[in-house]
Amino acid sequence: MKFALLPLAILAQSALGCALNAVAVLKNDQGAHGVATFSQELRNGPTKIHVEVWGLTEGNHGIHVHEYGDLTQGCNSTLAHYNPHNVTHGGPTDEIRHVGDLGNIYSPGPDQAAVLDITADLIQLHGRTSVIGRGMLIHSGEDDLGKGGSPLSSTTGNAGGRFLCAPIGWAAPKTTPQ
Numbered sequence: 001m002k003f004a005l006l007p008l009a010i011l012a013q014s015a016l017g018c019a020l021n022a023v024a025v026l027k028n029d030q031g032a033h034g035v036a037t038f039s040q041e042l043r044n045g046p047t048k049i050h051v052e053v054w055g056l057t058e059g060n061h062g063i064h065v066h067e068y069g070d071l072t073q074g075c076n077s078t079l080a081h082y083n084p085h086n087v088t089h090g091g092p093t094d095e096i097r098h099v100g101d102l103g104n105i106y107s108p109g110p111d112q113a114a115v116l117d118i119t120a121d122l123i124q125l126h127g128r129t130s131v132i133g134r135g136m137l138i139h140s141g142e143d144d145l146g147k148g149g150s151p152l153s154s155t156t157g158n159a160g161g162r163f164l165c166a167p168i169g170w171a172a173p174k175t176t177p178q
């Protein structure tokens with residue numbers, strides 16, 4: 001009995017031990033700032049994302065993972081939404097959507113924290129489609145989730161200007177949300 005349980009215990013331990021963590025520290029010249037943390041327990045499992053941001057105007061703001069963590073041209077050099085499967089833009093619960101589509105973050109006003117907690121099943125920290133090294137981005141306007149009927153709806157959700165961005169980097173396990 002003892003011998004039969006031992007491999008199970010080791011398996012359970014290694015499954016827990018492979019949690020990966022990432023973080024993006026957001027900041028811009030207009031004084032907006034915040035942090036996005038990512039934690040994924042299991043390869044191919046969901047990733048928990050927690051975002052807290054100050055300095056956003058009241059209302060919804062599109063939030064995405066963009067292709068690159070490159071800020072040489074500010075948020076513009078993060079290029080498009082991260083879309084390794086080459087599909088159209090959508091909302092975070094739509095079947096057809098970019099990997100980077102996280103929908104909107106609601107801000108009660110610039111002096112208050114805008115908070116988003118989302119469990120994203122397409123966002124990976126493990127493996128080939130990992131978002132580590134890519135760009136976290138928050139827009140000036142609302143993401144129409146692909147349903148706005150404008151030419152930009154199917155690519156960007158017509159979410160307006162690029163307001164806040166940062167590369168997503170590896171984080172130590174202690175920065176795991178909650």
Ligand SMILES: [Cu+2]
Pocket residue numbers: 062063064065066081137138139159
């Ligand atoms: Cu975006």
Ligand SMILES: [Zn+2]
Pocket residue numbers: 064081088089090098100101155156157
């Ligand atoms: Zn998108």
